[in-house]
Amino acid sequence: xxxxxxxxxxxxxxxxxxxxxxxxxxxxxxQKVHAILLREKSEPSEGFTPMPLFLLGFISAMIFVxxxxxxxxxxxxxxxxxxxRFDAAAAKAAASGPKVLxxxxxxxxxxxxxxxxAACHQATGLGVAGVYPPLAASEWVTGSEERLIRxxxxxxxxxxxxxxxxxxxxxxxxxxxxxxxxxWSDEKIAHVLSYxxxxxxxxxxxxxxxxxxxxLKAEAARAKPWTQDELAPFAQ
Amino acid sequence: MNRAPLIFLxxxxxxxxxxxxxILTNHLSYAKLxxxxxxxxxxxxxxxxxxxxxxxxxxxxxxxxxxxxxQQVRQPGYGTDIDRGWGERGSVARDYIHEKRVYLGTMxxxxxxxxxxARFVGDAGRDWHLQHLYDPQITSKGSIMPxxxxxxxxxxxxxxxxxxxxxxxxxxxxxxxxxxxxxLTQRGEDLISYLLALKDPALYPEEAARVYVPKAxxxxxxxxxxxxxxxx
Amino acid sequence: MASSxxxxxxxxxxxxxxxxxxxxxxxxxxxxxxxxxxxxxxxWLLVGTLFALIASYKLHTPEFLGDxxxxxxxRARTLHLNAVIYGWASNASFAVALWLMARLARAELRHVxxxxxxxxxxxxxxxxxxxxxxxxxxxSIEWLEFPTYATPILFVAYALVGxxxxxxxxxxxxxxxxxxxxxxxxxxxxFPWLYSVxxxxxxxxxxxxxxxxxxxxxxxxxxxxxxxxxxxxxxxxYFLPKVLGKPxxxxxLSVLGFxxxxxxxxxxxxxxxxxxxxxxxxxxxxxxxxxxxxxxxxVTGLNQHLTLVGAAAALKYSPTLRFIVFGGVNxxxxxxxxxxxxxxxxxxxxxxxxxxxxxxxxGMYAFFTMVMFGSVYYILPRILLKEWxxxxxxxxxxxxxxxxxxxxxVGLSIGGIAQGLAMNTLPAGADGQPGAPVAFMEVVADMIKxxxxxxxxxxxxxxxxxxxxxxxxxxxxxxxxxxxxxxxxFRNAPDLEAAR
Numbered sequence: 001x002x003x004x005x006x007x008x009x010x011x012x013x014x015x016x017x018x019x020x021x022x023x024x025x026x027x028x029x030x031q032k033v034h035a036i037l038l039r040e041k042s043e044p045s046e047g048f049t050p051m052p053l054f055l056l057g058f059i060s061a062m063i064f065v066x067x068x069x070x071x072x073x074x075x076x077x078x079x080x081x082x083x084x085r086f087d088a089a090a091a092k093a094a095a096s097g098p099k100v101l102x103x104x105x106x107x108x109x110x111x112x113x114x115x116x117x118a119a120c121h122q123a124t125g126l127g128v129a130g131v132y133p134p135l136a137a138s139e140w141v142t143g144s145e146e147r148l149i150r151x152x153x154x155x156x157x158x159x160x161x162x163x164x165x166x167x168x169x170x171x172x173x174x175x176x177x178x179x180x181x182x183x184w185s186d187e188k189i190a191h192v193l194s195y196x197x198x199x200x201x202x203x204x205x206x207x208x209x210x211x212x213x214x215x216l217k218a219e220a221a222r223a224k225p226w227t228q229d230e231l232a233p234f235a236q
Numbered sequence: 237m238n239r240a241p242l243i244f245l246x247x248x249x250x251x252x253x254x255x256x257x258x259i260l261t262n263h264l265s266y267a268k269l270x271x272x273x274x275x276x277x278x279x280x281x282x283x284x285x286x287x288x289x290x291x292x293x294x295x296x297x298x299x300x301x302x303x304x305x306x307q308q309v310r311q312p313g314y315g316t317d318i319d320r321g322w323g324e325r326g327s328v329a330r331d332y333i334h335e336k337r338v339y340l341g342t343m344x345x346x347x348x349x350x351x352x353x354a355r356f357v358g359d360a361g362r363d364w365h366l367q368h369l370y371d372p373q374i375t376s377k378g379s380i381m382p383x384x385x386x387x388x389x390x391x392x393x394x395x396x397x398x399x400x401x402x403x404x405x406x407x408x409x410x411x412x413x414x415x416x417x418x419x420l421t422q423r424g425e426d427l428i429s430y431l432l433a434l435k436d437p438a439l440y441p442e443e444a445a446r447v448y449v450p451k452a453x454x455x456x457x458x459x460x461x462x463x464x465x466x467x468x
Numbered sequence: 469m470a471s472s473x474x475x476x477x478x479x480x481x482x483x484x485x486x487x488x489x490x491x492x493x494x495x496x497x498x499x500x501x502x503x504x505x506x507x508x509x510x511x512w513l514l515v516g517t518l519f520a521l522i523a524s525y526k527l528h529t530p531e532f533l534g535d536x537x538x539x540x541x542x543r544a545r546t547l548h549l550n551a552v553i554y555g556w557a558s559n560a561s562f563a564v565a566l567w568l569m570a571r572l573a574r575a576e577l578r579h580v581x582x583x584x585x586x587x588x589x590x591x592x593x594x595x596x597x598x599x600x601x602x603x604x605x606x607x608s609i610e611w612l613e614f615p616t617y618a619t620p621i622l623f624v625a626y627a628l629v630g631x632x633x634x635x636x637x638x639x640x641x642x643x644x645x646x647x648x649x650x651x652x653x654x655x656x657x658x659f660p661w662l663y664s665v666x667x668x669x670x671x672x673x674x675x676x677x678x679x680x681x682x683x684x685x686x687x688x689x690x691x692x693x694x695x696x697x698x699x700x701x702x703x704x705x706y707f708l709p710k711v712l713g714k715p716x717x718x719x720x721l722s723v724l725g726f727x728x729x730x731x732x733x734x735x736x737x738x739x740x741x742x743x744x745x746x747x748x749x750x751x752x753x754x755x756x757x758x759x760x761x762x763x764x765x766x767v768t769g770l771n772q773h774l775t776l777v778g779a780a781a782a783l784k785y786s787p788t789l790r791f792i793v794f795g796g797v798n799x800x801x802x803x804x805x806x807x808x809x810x811x812x813x814x815x816x817x818x819x820x821x822x823x824x825x826x827x828x829x830x831g832m833y834a835f836f837t838m839v840m841f842g843s844v845y846y847i848l849p850r851i852l853l854k855e856w857x858x859x860x861x862x863x864x865x866x867x868x869x870x871x872x873x874x875x876x877x878v879g880l881s882i883g884g885i886a887q888g889l890a891m892n893t894l895p896a897g898a899d900g901q902p903g904a905p906v907a908f909m910e911v912v913a914d915m916i917k918x919x920x921x922x923x924x925x926x927x928x929x930x931x932x933x934x935x936x937x938x939x940x941x942x943x944x945x946x947x948x949x950x951x952x953x954x955x956x957x958f959r960n961a962p963d964l965e966a967a968r
Contacts, residue, residue: 035953036849037488037495041713043571044706046647049718055770059763066756073755075748079265082328083311083448084748084812091449111904115321116355123904172360181358239645240637240653247654247730251661251694254734258686258750259669259679265747266676298604300542306820310743315816315892316905327745332677339608340681342740344820344891345527347908372530378913382530386537 106206110195113188117196120169125200131169133162136200145207146234149215152189153177155225171225175216178223186212269330272440281437284334285430292430295387295423297337304381306341307350307434311448321355322348323436328443331436346381353435363405365428366420374407387424393417400425490574492850497576498567499851501583503944505563506844508591510940512555515598517930519548524926528919538602546601546613553611553691554594554622557832560840561699562587562629565652567847568706569633572649573640577632586628593621609680611688612666619667623660630656647722648705651698654730658694662687678745682738689737692831697733697799700839701768704796707846708775711789712782717774721767729764732757736806742815758810761803769800785957787862791842794870798834802827817892822918823884830877833929838869841936848940849955854948856956861939863958868932876925883918887911 075081076088101109121127125136135141140148140162153175159168174182175189184192190209197204271280285293296302309323317323327350332338341348356364367374370388372381388402390412401417403410412418420428439447523544526532533539570577577583597614600606605615614622633656637649666687669675675683709716716722738746738754782789805827808814818824845862849855856862890906897903 036853037492038485039955040488040491041710042484043487043491044646044648044709045715046719046722047715047717048720049774051718051720051724052770055767058766062760062763066759069759070752070756073748073752075752077749078446079262079268079329079747079749080443081446081748082326082443082745083446084752085448086446086748087448091446112319112321112324119355123907170360172358181361182354243645243650243653244657246727247657250730251658251690251734253731254686255665257753258682258735258738259665259675262679262682262747262750263669263675266679269677297608298606299540300546300606300608302608302610303542303545308744314743314812315819316894319894319902319905320908329678329745329747331745335677336674337608338678338680340678340741340744342610342820342824345822345912376909378909380527380530380912380916380919382526382541383534384540385535386540 103206106191107195107198109188110191110193111199113184113192114195117192120171125196127167128169129165131167133160133165133167133169135196136202138162138202141196142202142204144235145205145211146215147231148193149189149207149212150219150226150231150234152193153212153216154219154222156227156231157225158227160228173225175212177216186216266329266333269333271333272330272442274437281440282331282334283437285433288426289430289433292426292428292433293337295427296339296430299384299427301349302339302341304341304343304345305347305349306344307348308340309348309350309436317348320347323351325436325439327436328440330440330443346379349431349434351435353432356432358432361432362428365431366402366405366424367407369424369427370402370406370410370418374410384424387421387427389419389421390416391419491571494570494574494576495567495850497578497580498570500580501577501587502563502567502847502851504584504587505559505566506848506940507944508587509556509559509563509840510937512551512559512594513933514937516548516551516556517926517933519544519551521923521926521930523548524919524923528916528923538604542608543601543604543606546606546608547598549611550594550598550601550613552832554597554614555591557696557836557840559587559590560844561655561696562590564703564840564843564847565633565656565699566629566636567851568648568702569636569652572642572646572706573637574642575636575640577636582628583632586625586632589621589625589628593618593625596621607671609670609684611691612670612684616667616671619663623664626660626663630660646705647716647719647726648702650726651702651705654726655695655698655702658690658698662690662694678741681741681744682746682750685737685740686734687737689740690734693729693733693736696832696836697729700795700799700836701729703839703843704772704792704799707788707792707842708772708796711786711792711846712776712779714775714779717771721771725764725768725771728760728767732760732764736761736810739806739810739815742810742812742819755810755812758807762807765800765803765807769796772796785959787856787866787956787958788842788846790866790958791838791845794866795835795837795839795842798830798838802830802835805830817888818884819888819892821884821888821891822880822915822922823888826877826880826884829873829880834873834877838873841865841869844940848943852943852948854943854946855953856939857942857946858939859956859958861935862956864935865932865939868928868935872925872928872932875928876922879921879925880918883915883921886918887915890914 073084075084075086078086078088120132121135122132125134127134133140140151140160151171153173154177155173156171159166161167172182173180174184176183176185187209189212190207193207193212196202197207271282273280284290307327309325309327310317311326312318314326318325331350353361355361364375368376368381369384371383371385372379393415397417398419400419402420403412403418406418410418522533522539523541526534526539526541526544530541566577566583593614597618600615600618601613605617606613607615633652637653666683669683670680670687674680705716705722735753735757738750739758742751742755744751776793783793809818809823809827845856890911891908894902894905
């Protein structure tokens with residue numbers, strides 16, 4: 001590359017000859033590089049326009065609003081509180097009274113529980129022909145408490161007659177019985193049975209938790225599902 | 237250049253502040269969350285998953301179920317989780333203390349699974365999951381859940397049919413040709429065990445004492461003393 | 469040490485020319501690592517786009533590739549996310565961060581061979597991680613799915629990149645620390661902390677119960693807010709005034725925007741857990757922080773808007789500017805949407821729905837990815853010393869990606885809101901009391917058309933990506949032209965030196 005040396009002006013010091021050589025630069029490539037770089041605007045800088053006043057007001061308002069929000073919904077900073085509306089004082093007052101559910105609350109609870117039953121008996125309460133009996137206008141539902149409670153507690157197997165039709169499905173046991181899968185509490189059994197006795201045109205008496213407990217105790221030894229014949233004594 | 241240490245300190249404290257406030261505080265307070273012994277049941281809740289369910293959780297992880305299914309029930313009145321029967325109460329932190337991996341999930345392309353073990357129970361539950369995993373269209377027509385047929389092994393019957401053959405649970409159009417059977421793999425078995433084991437117990441006393449109780453409105457109360465008594 | 473190029477100039481030339489030559493030498497020093505990072509990012513973009521299309525299609529047509537285990541939706545979706553986050557977006561971030569840091573600090577990158585190794589390690593780590601997910605070793609922890617045998621490789625790579633950025637900054641000649649540098653330094657410091665804490669507290673020594681949820685969402689939201697967002701903002705703060713030839717409107721707004729982002733953004737992550745099994749006070753804190761985010765967002769948006777105002781005509785010509793401004797506007801929009809979504813009443817509806825997915829793509833794509841595209845269009849000619857081969861391909865790229873992402877976000881947001889209303893509110897019952905919830909399968913059926921719209925949007929976006937990849941590759945292989953060249957613009961600019 002010694003020919004390049006001769007292109008440099010004579011007043012350029014010797015070490016710059018060296019560097020120009022190392023850069024492998026000839027006039028043409030410097031020109032090219034500069035073209036893309038030359039057309040660039042200068043490097044970015046910041047102006048010093050002062051902040052608009054409204055912005056300070058806006059930010060202060062935001063800080064205020066968010067602080068109020070945090071204080072209001074802090075749940076007492078208690079790690080066991082999961083509801084932002086929780087108020088320790090109100091909770092204490094409510095806990096002191098006896099817990100009695102209104103009929104509406106029982107039916108609402110039963111309705112939620114019924115979601116599990118709807119898989120077979122359907123949301124319409126009409127069941128599936130030949131397999132799952134309907135609950136709507138069913139004599140099994142609106143009739144004897146003793147029979148109905150037993151069906152839900154221990155389950156039901158074998159063909160049954162409902163409204164003159166035959167159904168042959170397998171109803172699992174929902175009560176707290178030995179080997180039971182669902183293990184629903186007596187209260188839950190009472191709630192869901194009360195619900196099915198009040199929907200789809202049915203209107204029969206609420207079933208109480210105490211009644212369910214009584215039946216469960218009476219059948220404490222039973223672990224297998226009922227058949228229609230076995231339930232006949234309880235049908236009235 | 238002289239501003240650099242200041243910027244660095246600010247950046248450091250900004251992150252340290254949030255880590256301390258969000259994570260450290262809760263990490264410390266959760267140490268107090270222990271299982272609660274229930275007198276009537278004679279057991280401490282929450283319970284640990286049984287062995288093969290724990291293995292099934294690994295299958296849940298490797299197939300990425302968490303990207304469509306959540307495992308957290310929201311509080312009553314917030315969303316419709318409880319109205320849908322996805323749980324009887326909102327999930328609380330104590331429910332998850334035994335879990336080495338927590339798959340809360342952030343999408344409900346499919347339903348919440350926190351209490352799926354209370355909705356599909358026992359042998360009937362197992363059969364439902366079998367069908368649903370083999371082809372979701374069997375149990376849920378129109379579902380967008382993908383099929384998981386690779387959790388099943390179609391094979392030639394050699395000698396005695398396998399006790400883990402499941403083609404009898406599948407509808408007619410899925411039956412293998414004669415002399416063949418469809419066997420549930422161990423992975424599939426474990427996954428179903430996991431799904432059957434997912435359920436949360438009743439609310440623990442400490443959390444129950446902190447449930448939000450709306451102020452009673454006297455005008456709303458419909459008193460039927462006899463029924464109220466009977467309903468207890 | 470003055471660059472040899474500067475030294476080779478005629479001593480009588482202007483200081484401006486000397487500065488340009490210095491920048492040229494700095495660009496030359498960044499060439500190899502920047503090219504490797506950008507090249508890798510484009511490859512991962514294509515990989516991530518492919519998995520995106522597969523995952524999107526599977527959601528409305530579940531039988532598609534239904535028997536291929538490694539492509540089951542739970543894995544395909546995860547492969548998409550990790551390819552675009554750690555493959556495309558992070559590689560692009562490294563390239564942009566190094567190039568910007570070198571230019572702004574006015575320091576040449578030295579010993580770039582080691583950065584090459586860093587890039588290779590990063591790509592190795594991502595590849596190992598992706599294969600791990602495909603074979604079933606995903607952790608199923610969102611944004612942290614790489615198995616633990618892949619992450620140490622990433623750590624080595626990151627350590628090298630981070631160290632190099634610090635050294636470049638430390639030995640730079642610039643006296644004033646420009647706003648982009650604050651954001652870059654912050655991002656480069658925050659990311660390894662976030663990732664390490666998450667790895668330790670979720671995988672190596674898992675913390676108790678739902679604290680894992682808190683760690684997960686502190687981590688994942690901050691990867692967006694404290695790694696990608698600052699890099700995106702650093703790029704906007706550089707390219708916007710650079711292309712326009714105007715200063716940033718106000719230094720004071722820059723300061724306020726930066727610090728308010730630093731303080732509030734990292735508390736916001738808890739909004740992913742609203743209504744979840746974590747103490748309500750931390751949820752409230754996350755919501756409050758999410759609201760406060762409107763402050764840095766409006767301040768930064770104001771700063772950028774007031775810089776652009778009066779010079780917006782350049783948008784007709786400059787690809788860089790168009791992508792950057794599209795990104796900047798969407799940064800403002802997606803952040804305001806995010807603040808609104810944190811309201812409990814809104815979160816009740818849209819949590820767990822496709823709306824969240826639309827929002828995530830609004831931020832990561834319409835803001836961050838578009839800003840990265842703009843950055844590539846500016847940087848590549850300067851490190852390759854070539855011009856973009858085809859203005860038509862750039863135009864196709866812009867319209868396909870801008871149009872596609874708009875269809876995606878708008879379509880899926882509408883779908884998500886419909887899904888949320890049906891899933892999370894009770895319809896009025898016959899007796900005036902709330903009725904039974906809408907059946908789940910009915911909600912699923914209603915969503916199919918929105919999921920199909922998303923796939924269509926994805927195809928449109930993919931066309932843009934292919935145009936970009938073709939142009940990129942063409943530029944790499946085309947020979948360098950001798951003599952002066954003109955920038956590749958959308959249309960001919962009246963005064964050329966004002967362009968680009």
